Amino acid sequence: MKVLVPVxxxxxxxxxxxxxADGSGVDLANVxxxxxxxxxxxxxxxxxxxxxxxxxxxxAVSIGVKQAQETLRTALAMGADRAILVIAAxxxxxxxxxxxxxxxxxxxxxxxxxxLVLCGKQAIDNDMNATGxxxxxxxxxxxxxxxxxxxxxxxxxxxxxxVDGGLQTISAKMPTVITVDLRLNEPRYASLPNIMKAKRxxxxxxxxxxxxxxVSPRLEVLKTEEPAVRAAGMIVGSVDELxxxxxxxxxx
Amino acid sequence: xxxxxxEYDVVIVGAGPAGLSxxxxxxxxxxxxxxxxxxxxxxxxxxxxxxxxxxxxxxxxLLPNWREMGAPITVPVRKDNFYMLGEAGKVRIPNFVMPPIxxxxxxxxxxxxxxxxWMAEQAEALGxxxxxxxxxxxxxxxxxxxxxxxxxxxxGLNADGTPSEAYEPGMELHGKYVFLSEGxxxxxxxxxxxxxxxxxESGVQKYGLGMxxxxxxxxxxxxxxxVTHTMGWPLGKNAGGGSFIYHLDNNQVYVGLVVHxxxxxxxxxxxxxxxxxxxxxxVADLLKGGKRVAYGARAITEGGxxxxxxxxxxxxALLGCSAGMVNVPRIKGNHNAMLSGKAAAEAAHQAITAxxxxxxxxxxxxxxxxxxxxxxxxxxxxxxxxxxxxxxxxSLVVGGxxxxxxxxFGTSPLNLKHGKSDAAATGKxxxxxxxxxxxxxxxxxxxxxxxxxxSMTNHEESQPAHLKLINPDVPIAVNLPDYAEPAQRYCxxxxxxxxxxxxxxxxxxxxxxxxxxxxxxxxxxxxxTPQGGDGPNYPNM
Numbered sequence: 001m002k003v004l005v006p007v008x009x010x011x012x013x014x015x016x017x018x019x020x021a022d023g024s025g026v027d028l029a030n031v032x033x034x035x036x037x038x039x040x041x042x043x044x045x046x047x048x049x050x051x052x053x054x055x056x057x058x059x060a061v062s063i064g065v066k067q068a069q070e071t072l073r074t075a076l077a078m079g080a081d082r083a084i085l086v087i088a089a090x091x092x093x094x095x096x097x098x099x100x101x102x103x104x105x106x107x108x109x110x111x112x113x114x115x116l117v118l119c120g121k122q123a124i125d126n127d128m129n130a131t132g133x134x135x136x137x138x139x140x141x142x143x144x145x146x147x148x149x150x151x152x153x154x155x156x157x158x159x160x161x162x163v164d165g166g167l168q169t170i171s172a173k174m175p176t177v178i179t180v181d182l183r184l185n186e187p188r189y190a191s192l193p194n195i196m197k198a199k200r201x202x203x204x205x206x207x208x209x210x211x212x213x214x215v216s217p218r219l220e221v222l223k224t225e226e227p228a229v230r231a232a233g234m235i236v237g238s239v240d241e242l243x244x245x246x247x248x249x250x251x252x
Numbered sequence: 253x254x255x256x257x258x259e260y261d262v263v264i265v266g267a268g269p270a271g272l273s274x275x276x277x278x279x280x281x282x283x284x285x286x287x288x289x290x291x292x293x294x295x296x297x298x299x300x301x302x303x304x305x306x307x308x309x310x311x312x313x314l315l316p317n318w319r320e321m322g323a324p325i326t327v328p329v330r331k332d333n334f335y336m337l338g339e340a341g342k343v344r345i346p347n348f349v350m351p352p353i354x355x356x357x358x359x360x361x362x363x364x365x366x367x368x369x370w371m372a373e374q375a376e377a378l379g380x381x382x383x384x385x386x387x388x389x390x391x392x393x394x395x396x397x398x399x400x401x402x403x404x405x406x407x408g409l410n411a412d413g414t415p416s417e418a419y420e421p422g423m424e425l426h427g428k429y430v431f432l433s434e435g436x437x438x439x440x441x442x443x444x445x446x447x448x449x450x451x452x453e454s455g456v457q458k459y460g461l462g463m464x465x466x467x468x469x470x471x472x473x474x475x476x477x478x479v480t481h482t483m484g485w486p487l488g489k490n491a492g493g494g495s496f497i498y499h500l501d502n503n504q505v506y507v508g509l510v511v512h513x514x515x516x517x518x519x520x521x522x523x524x525x526x527x528x529x530x531x532x533x534x535v536a537d538l539l540k541g542g543k544r545v546a547y548g549a550r551a552i553t554e555g556g557x558x559x560x561x562x563x564x565x566x567x568x569a570l571l572g573c574s575a576g577m578v579n580v581p582r583i584k585g586n587h588n589a590m591l592s593g594k595a596a597a598e599a600a601h602q603a604i605t606a607x608x609x610x611x612x613x614x615x616x617x618x619x620x621x622x623x624x625x626x627x628x629x630x631x632x633x634x635x636x637x638x639x640x641x642x643x644x645x646x647s648l649v650v651g652g653x654x655x656x657x658x659x660x661f662g663t664s665p666l667n668l669k670h671g672k673s674d675a676a677a678t679g680k681x682x683x684x685x686x687x688x689x690x691x692x693x694x695x696x697x698x699x700x701x702x703x704x705x706x707s708m709t710n711h712e713e714s715q716p717a718h719l720k721l722i723n724p725d726v727p728i729a730v731n732l733p734d735y736a737e738p739a740q741r742y743c744x745x746x747x748x749x750x751x752x753x754x755x756x757x758x759x760x761x762x763x764x765x766x767x768x769x770x771x772x773x774x775x776x777x778x779x780x781t782p783q784g785g786d787g788p789n790y791p792n793m
Contacts (some may be wrong), residue, residue: 012294014710014789018545021468021503030366032295032708032789108435191387192421193256232694 001115004047005080006105007039009064009071009246010125017244019226024251026125026224028092035071038120042180044187045150046118047079054152055082057111063104064096065089069203076198077190083201084108086207088215095126100208100215102134107211109139114175116157121146121179132179142172145179255403256423260286262600263401263427265388265440267291268300269364269586272371273593274600279378281601287380288425289372290387290404292387292764294587294785296372297365299764300549301793302586303496303508304364305329305356305479306703310590311625315374327500329356330477335534336570337485337495342534351655352695353632354581356479361498361506364586365793369593385785388440392424398610399567401426402440407783409721413716428609430568431601435592436551437766439780450561450570456638456673457576458555459770460493463744464508465703466792469542474503481583486528490687491515492639495529496583497538502543504792507535510552510583513674513771514640517684523549524689525695526610536696544698547706548790549732549765553578553585557633557646558670563620564613569596575620579628581635581655588625598640631655637668678773681736700746705782706764708789709745711782715758718782719747720767726776727755735773763788 011017012032020027035043049233060075062068065085072083086104088096109117136143148167149160152174161168162181172178183188190198208215236242246252262278264271267289278287293299306325311318316703318325335342335349347355362571372382386405394400406422409415432441436459445451480497487493492512499505509526530539553559553576560577563570572589579585600617603609634654638646671677692699711718721727731737732750741750745763749756764787769779 011706012789014294015791016546016706016708016709029792030297030363031791032298034294160322186418188418189407189420191407192383192423195383196258196381 001055002059002112003049003055003116003118004048004109005039005042005058005060006101006117006119006131007043007062007071007075008036008120008123009062009068009121010036013037013124015087019020019224023223023225024058025093025221033067034091035074036120036123036125038122038124038180038182040118040187041182041184042118043075043078043080044185045180047188048185049152050079054200055116059084059114061086061105061108063088063101063208063228065092065094067092072203073195073198075189076201076203077195079194079214081201083203084206085203086206086208086211096131096215097217098128098134098221101131101219102138102214103213104208104215105131105135106138107213116152116175117177119177119179132177136177139177142176143179144170144172144176146181147178148181148183150178150184169222255421258288258423258425260288260425260427261393261604262429262431263425264289264431264433265402266433266435266574267293267296267382267384267739268368268433268435268439268572268589269310269371270574270589270593271431272368272375273310273590274312274431274433274571274597275375275380276371276378277594277597279375279380281597282605282782283379285604287603288492289375289380289382290386290388290402290425291382291384291723292673292781292784293384293787295384297369297473298384298789299787300365300368300634301462301548301790302364303462303464303498303506304362304586305359305498305584306362306367307359307582307587310594312645313619314590314594315420316673322370324370325360325362327361327477329359329479331475331479332356333478333480335480335482337482337532337534339485340343340533342482346652351581351652355653361477361479361500363500363792365790387781387784389422389781391440391443392426394610396610397566397697399430399444399565400610401430405784409715411714411716416714428604429571429613431571431596432568432574433571433589434574435574436553436573437769438574441570442769444565444568445561446671448562448565450565454561455555455558457553457559458640458670459513459674459732460510460552460554461513461522461549461742461744461765461767462508462510462552463523463549464506464547464793465544466546467505467507467539467542468503468545469505469539473538474505475499476501485532486525487511489643490517490520491525497535505538507539507541511642511727512554513551513767514671514677516679517687518678518681518735518738518773519686519688519741521687523700523741523744525693528690530696531690539696544703544706546791546793547703548788548793549763549767551766551770554580554636555670556580556636557626557629558637560620560629562617563592566612568611569599569613571596577625577629579632581632588628591623591625592620595623595625608759609764616744631664632670634664634666637670640671641668643721674770675773675775678735678738678771680734700744701761704745704761704763707745708791709761709763709787710789711760711762711786713760715783717757718759718780719759719762720778720780722778726774728753730774731772731776739768739772739777742767
């Protein structure tokens with residue numbers, strides 16, 4: 001079976017996100033970017049399925065700016081077999097909408113005919129949590145979201161989902177789209193020898209136009225704002241002092 | 253656990269201005285040379301911190317067409333101010349009395365991080381292999397004891413040093429020559445200097461600690477291309493040093509303070525001096541209404557000519573500030589870093605062409621001393637020792653006269669030596685008064701941990717602390733009673749704490765500035781590389 005793993009290049013999770021002075025979005029100039037952490041988990045899961053003999057080929061795909069090539073090289077270094085880069089934007093500040101991404105992915109699926117799509121449940125930049133679900137709808141495939149455990153059993157996938165207040169186990173008919181959650185696995189390090197080897201693995205470059213998908217935005221961003229700064233706390237010496245302070249503040 | 257190995261012509265440790273210049277020059281000389289650059293930062297530029305006013309002479313020599321190649325070097329210095337600060341006032345030192353070498357005319361205000369990102373693109377286009385997130389943790393030696401290579405990319409150790417399930421042993425990268433371009437107090441460079449006794453004939457190396465913030469300010473107060481340097485307040489007699497304020501583009505300003513690490517009073521708190529500096533009316537007026545965007549810190553070499561160790565050793569060379577090439581009165585070193593990279597590349601190319609490998613590149617050392625780098629450093633050799641010995645005002649007069657003397661006559665009769673090492677210069681706590689620092693106000697000044705979060709620093713928590721104590725008892729048994737454990741204060745990232753008579757190392761905060769390795773009066777802290785990719789993630793520094 002072939003697995004398709006979509007990966008997104010996002011602002012690195014260590015970076016302190018800063019809104020541009022004009023409020024038009026987040027400043028990404030010379031900011032460290034890396035693979036969306038949920039997508040890393042998806043890549044790791046695909047590799048584990050391959051190591052378990054249930055998958056023969058892992059194809060990583062990224063859609064966005066040319067620099068997403070680096071993200072794909074990381075996936076290849078971790079253990080993906082080949083990669084497809086779909087260039088659909090020039091400006092690093094462009095955030096493609098989930099529907100456009102899902103349509104391109106659906107076209108890639110039509111071409112590659114994988115038996116499974118494994119992706120992150122959401123990207124940490126815009127937190128949309130929509131692409132996997134939209135892709136499943138466009139393909140008419142089953143979906144299993146927020147996976148914390150995945151077992152492939154013949155023509156179905158047994159997936160444990162993290163839901164409010166507990167875990168739910170479902171069986172999804174293959175082919176399926178699985179979106180993965182944080183606790184599914186811990187991704188491996190891309191080792192230096194594997195990073196070197198990854199430079200020689202195939203990486204195909206395509207454009208959105210190759211798939212006939214219009215990626216122009218349907219949503220308009222009105223304003224981007226940083227969260228309000230939290231007022232500083234204080235340490236009180238005793239319960240009496242606490243009560244007095246609360247009374248002063250009119251809280252009790 | 254066996255390691256894979258790879259053979260290269262030249263292995264370069266560190267993707268800063270020196271290492272990248274060497275890589276570019278090697279490929280210019282011979283496109284068939286195999287060149288690899290290893291960088292511990294998560295990407296090129298992530299660990300680069302510099303003022304910076306760049307003298308483009310290094311780049312002119314390396315990539316003469318850089319202006320047409322889209323280099324992020326676009327803000328020429330238009331206005332050059334030098335002030336002596338008092339607590340509330342300032343005195344401008346007119347440009348005409350300033351020695352000409354201190355002029356910034358023809359220089360550019362840059363983010364060296366971005367310059368390095370751009371240089372890495374140029375290097376990669378020439379076929380250089382660059383691997384970020386790969387820390388070089390140890391040397392590989394050849395049969396004759398020469399440096400044959402390095403080990404890079406070891407990942408996944410548990411806190412106790414044992415391999416975890418995810419352990420990756422890393423890889424040996426062998427080269428005919430290994431260039432160490434780690435910047436100030438590089439961990440492998442320090443080892444090489446010890447092993448090959450490279451500093452036997454030079455004076456002790458001297459250092460400063462530079463702390464820097466990027467601010468986005470009110471456009472009405474922004475004046476692109478303005479460079480301001482100050483001396484005096486707040487450091488006064490407690491320490492040498494000075495500040496810089498550079499107006500780059502996009503309404504951004506670099507604000508920083510450099511504190512010479514030979515200060516005696518162990519109660520001195522360089523970070524708080526920096527925060528206090530921003531409350532000077534001249535600075536406060538500029539920053540009011542603005543926003544601090546990023547913070548970082550890095551040690552600087554200040555020993556100059558007298559402290560320059562031998563720069564070549566069997567199998568390798570020290571480049572840039574791995575050797576120490578900052579011109580202190582000019583407050584610049586990047587140009588020399590680039591020139592050293594170019595010179596090392598030329599020497600290695602010649603040697604490799606002649607069929608040599610693993611020997612000492614003596615031609616490189618000669619070029620450093622007698623070429624443009626030596627010519628830049630030698631005339632200013634007396635400035636720093638004067639400053640250290642006689643304090644600010646006298647040294648300004650005598651140092652200025654000395655620089656004028658060099659300017660006018662090409663030489664000066666003075667040949668001063670540096671005193672003790674910065675660690676040994678630290679005095680006993682009992683002999684000095686504690687300094688009372690004002691509490692940061694959260695608007696202009698910030699507490700240390702809040703600011704560290706603006707360096708985007710991260711370290712995998714499960715690994716062993718990369719800051720090693722030679723003797724774990726020293727901080728509490730010696731440093732605390734004798735020096736009030738100054739690590740609590742000299743570290744600009746709040747790594748070290750004394751809690752309930754216990755010494756705590758919060759290595760996750762470390763911004764890789766190397767100050768602890770330099771300033772610990774007991775010389776008991778050894779900075780080693782954490783896992784690759786860890787450390788700060790500086791944008792636009």
